[in-house]
Amino acid sequence: MSARLVITDAMWARIEPLMPPDPGRGRRWADHRRTLEAIAWKYRTCSPWRDLPDELGAFQTAHKRLVRWGADGTWGRILAALLAAADAGDDIGWIVSVDSTVCRAHQHAAGARKNTGAAYRAEPDHHGLGRSRGGLSTKIHVASDSLARPLAFYITAGQAGDAPAFEAIMARIRVPRSGLGRPRTRPTVVLADRAYSSRAIRGYLRRRGIRAVIPQPADQVGHRLRRGRSGGRPPAFDPEAYKQRNAVERCIGRLKQWRGLAIRTDKLALAYQAALHLVAILIWARR
Template sequence: MSVRLVITDAMWDRIEPLMPADPVRGRRWADHRRTLEAIAWKYRTCSPWRDLPAELGSFQTAHKRLIRWAVDGTWEHTLARILAAADAQDDVGWTVSVDSTVCRAHHHAAGARKRGHPGRSEPDDHALGRSRGGLSTKVHLASDSRARPLALHVTAGQASDAPAFEVVMARIRVPRTGLGRPRTRPEVVLADRAYSSRAIRGYLRRRGIRAVILQPADQVGHRLRRGRAGGRPPRFDAAAYKQRNTVERCINRLKQWRGLAMRTDKLAIAYEAALHLAAILIWTRH
């Protein structure tokens, strides 16, 4: 059986130095590159773990590595170091777009314990919610101006966008390769009507970030009905707002992996770890 691989030699040259070293005691790690290919294959094809091709090693190894590195923060740390290298080369576009997308959940994703596992950053609801479409998970993300993910956060599918905005913004944290604090503040934030609230605009204003957020018709009408008491309309740069399609393109890139477009994981940390792996490969590919 021939397996199509996704990690090129050039990509691996960037990823390999960031992988955890072998433990001082105990057995050595299985080959990192093959394990990453195994995880990527599972989520690209949306196949069961047990159907993993023999060329990619043991499915237990790949699954345990996915969970272990989700718990200890290896996936997030690796993505942060890749972002740091890109920022050092001035390759991060700091006109940031924020949006969310709903991913249907397979019925195999249900059935985990109601409360999160002790010692893990697992939400009690496992980021699964019910709506008229059935079980679903919502992925909130911020992308740079070149349609590459900067920060990710998962919630239940019925959750609204606005409450997760500050969580996503707090996860934008790009370390410096030299001295200095990590960069956490974009130049501009673009968002659609779902993020047009006084709280979000005030949050961005306090941080000195220019907001380009479309105002919904009901808010416009309410302000006009109040006359002079309604105050001035918020500033809106229509030309800059045209760049908001970058976050839609970023979502399309992530959803090319069928296992991300439809969630089959019982644990939210496993699903979010796969999202981080996809983000790592997007950044190293481009």
């Protein structure tokens, strides 16, 4: 059986200069391109690691590199470099949409130990898994640009709310400049649905000088009207701008085309987030 590859020569020309160099000691690293294809094959098909085709190398190599580069931030740095190149070419739409999606977790995702070692300090104790009426699940909070491409991710347990994670996902929007200057962290507009309509979120965006386009749910409108004058004015809302919020829905649809992301089988949230970063890298390398 021949594995279908996803990394084109043009994509690899953008990714290859960003890959870590061989440390120059011990055994030489396996070919980076083949290893990335191996990881992509696993998450595209949602197959067990041991079923990796022989032509893509040893599954242990692909799995170790996925987790280690997730722990040391390599995947995030590669994505940041691609975002910086896109920003330098004025190819990022800074009307940002925020939303979340719940992904069912396979039973194999459960059972990881709480103490995963000092190398994995970013790993939460609950491993990003929650148990609700529907069973085990993970929630991915996504910020996308206006062209439905991911800018940042944040993983929580599946039963977690959207609003409490808003500031965390906004803090992960960080696009370095290609030259001098601080990284860009502030969109011009943020679009979000009614789940993010709170005084705290609106105040946070106002303090940062970001225009909020967030509709009010019916209960908040009713509470304000019942209070009369003391209820204050309704928050500004631009229905025409809100039509662009479908960008984050399309971005989530792109991510869930990868079956290994739509159904989580990873025991570690660190590995699952590393896979999200890899898919985002491939999306931005394809631009």
